[in-house]
Amino acid sequence: MNSSSLWQPFALGRLELAHRxxxxxxxRNRANADGTPGELVAEYYGQRAALGLLITExxxxxxxxxxxxxTPGIYTPEHIEGWRKVADAVHEGGGHLFVQLMHVGRTSHPDNTPHHRQPxxxxxxxxxxxxxxPTGPQQIPVPRELSAAEIQDVIGEFRHAAASAIAAGADGVEIHAANGYLLHQFLSPNANHRTDVYGGSVENRARFVIEVAQAIAEEIGADRTxxxxxxxxxxxxxxxxxxxxxRAQYRYLVGELAKLNLAYLHVHHLGDDELLGSFRAVWPSAVLVVRYGRGRDQIVSDIDAGLADIVPLGRFALANPDIVERLRTDAPLNEMDPTTLYGGGAAGFTDYPVLTLV
Structure with missing residues (x-):
């Protein structure tokens, strides 16, 4: 893939990226039982360092x-030490690491957590x-509603996690306000029936997300968030x-977040290009766009259309540690093995073959 726009360098916050x-x-569910990422996780990310910006699970x-x-954590000293090995592996390969901070909220089960409490x-x-x-599929239980004071505690947890990521050597963090997890739950009217300042109106439903972003930007710098x-x-x-x-919810949210001058906005996009274009118009820094089902020949489309600056790769990068070289040289791609996506060891994680030079 020789599209010139894909291979242009780009400044992202404090980082200088060689391509888009x-x-x-x-x-990938390969962390240790206590949430510490081990040597295999460091190898996985290190293998993909050529991608430049690596956003973690x-x-x-x-x-x-x-x-x-x-799944990994980033709130104990053991977690920090585990992530330091990952960051070192990525940096040794010339890449940069952003740790994605994900609080799942109600998408949990007591049997999957260390304290076995209600979500x-x-x-x-x-x-x-x-x-x-661990015992098979189970119905997700009814969660417990967070009190206003507990919401402040959760914001503090995000702040601490961001500081811990930087202490581990990461270059920044990504706040996960998507995909049905806690921050997304606050935005969604069918999951958020609160009658206090965190529910009801568009502005109130966005408040928690904005306050998390403000806290993290204050803790580690907006240009690392x-x-x-x-x-x-x-x-x-x-x-x-x-x-x-x-559109009303997200135009308000993105407009408020834009005032914080964060390093980037990452949109998991379902196809409303009018909405995506409105984000682009107000967002002061980088926009990243992921689309499901995007083919190899469509990777650069959002950059060429002016909708994105950077294109994160999922399954292509998962199955091809050397995806950058394969795209540069139009080499064939490995197929992803769906049976090894979640859990297990090296199989389907760190053993995908790389190009052999002859």
Whole structure:
């Protein structure tokens, strides 16, 4: 793929990127039982360092933030030491690491967390879905509604997690406000029935997300803070309403976040290009766009259309550690093995073949 726009350098916050590709965040469930990423995780990210900007899998900022088994954390000294090995591996390969901070909220089960407590959420409304647990699929229970004081505690947890990521040597963090998890739950009217300042109006539903972003930007610097959103994404039982309701919610949210001058806005995009264009018009820094089902020949389309600056790659990068070289040289791509996506060892994680020079 010789599109010149894909290979242009780009300044992202404090970073100088050699091209417009990045690694999209993808849950792989290979952390140790206590949430510490091990040597295999460091190898995985190190293999993909040529992507330049590597956004990690969702990483919980607290025990309450965990939803799935063997996902990593970034809130204990052991977590920091584990992530330091990952950051070192990425930096040795010339890349940069942003740790995605993911609090799952109600998308959890007590059997998957270290304390086995009831999940927390903006309101006591279950998503009506099953999830995998150590004993098999189980119905997600009704969560406990966070009090206003507890919301402030969660904001503090995000702040601490961001500081811990920087202490581990990461170059920044991405706030996960997408894909049906806690911050997204606050934005969604069918999951947020609160009657205080965190619910009801468009402005109130956005308040928690904005306050998390403000706290993290204050703690580690706005230029080391990105945020991911997924307007109208129906994951985790969320329903954000009709097109105009979604546009109103996210135009307000993105407009307020734009005032913080964060490093980037990462949009998991479902296809409302008018909405995406409105983000682009007000956002002062980089915009990253991920689309499901994007083919190899479409990777550069959003950059060429002026909708994105950087294109994070998911399955292509997962199955091809040397994806940058393969795209540069139009080499064939490995196919992803869907049976090894979640959990396990090296198989389907660090053993995908790389190009052999002859």
């Amino acid at each position: 590709l990045a690694l999209a965040p993808m849950t 969702g990483t919980q900022p607290s025990a309450d933030g965990q939803g799935y088994v063997n 927390v959420a903006p309101s006591a409304i279950a998503p009506g879905q099953d999830m995998h647990t 990105g945020i991911r959103i997924s307007p109208a994404f129906p994951l985790g039982g969320l329903d954000e309403g009709d097109t105009e309701s979604v």
